[in-house]
Amino acid sequence: MTFYQVIKGTVWQLLNPMYRFDIEGLEHFPKEGGVLICANHISALDPPVVGITSPRPVHFMAKEELFHMPVLKWAIPKLNAFPVKRGMSDRDALRKAISLLKSGEVMGLFPEGTRSIDGKLGKGFSGAGFFAMKGDAHVIPCAIIGPYKPFKRLKVRYGKPIDLTELKERKANAEEVTAVIMEHIQTLLDK
Template structure:
């Protein structure tokens, strides 16, 4: 973990603690080592800092390619471990980068819906997340963000138990099937914790 990432994590955590009532559930479900595919719902621009700031390991987020064209961000984001994905098309370079990171034992963060939900309801997941889950031996950890980003409101982030992907890998299931299973895991977290 780079010094820049540590500093950024500290600043984001401090900001989130100052302006929101943040509750973290299930940090123990994140493996301490080995490849991890962290899959979360997506409701706000602040989701990546929220998901990554309160856990020990560094999260390498897959982010939309447009962010890497913004003058300041294009310098900072890669140094934080993020890598670009071109939305609306099959981005083979992003898939290769993600697989390589997982095989190196790193944790990558993905928002399977591909964009923020305007209704706060979980949308359909894209096949790319299923591809990562099937083509690697990474632990797949579902994550749910519950609440709103209104100042001083409560935000709960729940890290679920890793999803068992063994049978789907053995059956050579489709990426769509794997994605469906992952989205069901995220939805289960959201449903069970709505009143938290």
């Protein structure tokens, strides 16, 4: 059993009794090939929640500062996270993400870039569209429906892979692709 699997099981045992997860749509999740999970962002707990509810191991970008903190600098890479420099275009992080997707891995992304203050879905950054177009991966929308309140049910809803064929054929820009992804997340939130 890997460190990732041990931590995933431990975090599940800690969080599930408190938030009583209701997970929908796992039948839509591809069993193989690259997958880009695009989820809304309402809490600092969203990355672990996506990580423990996904049927496959998930990679995340994490702010570079975390990789310099004691204990975390050892653990975070073993939890499939890789550093990204914030506030600038980090070409190494972009290449790493595209490489992961093309090699058949799963990457989690929060297109809003930061947590929503009011719980409503915000505008997505173009990075989601960029990875969707360049990563040759399935794009799975995900809605985390809270609130995160102890002993209240927390819903995690995965949608069907988004068909990007038409957008790829006409070489749509990253902003347009991100807008389509955000529409799919909103549809899952409204369902």
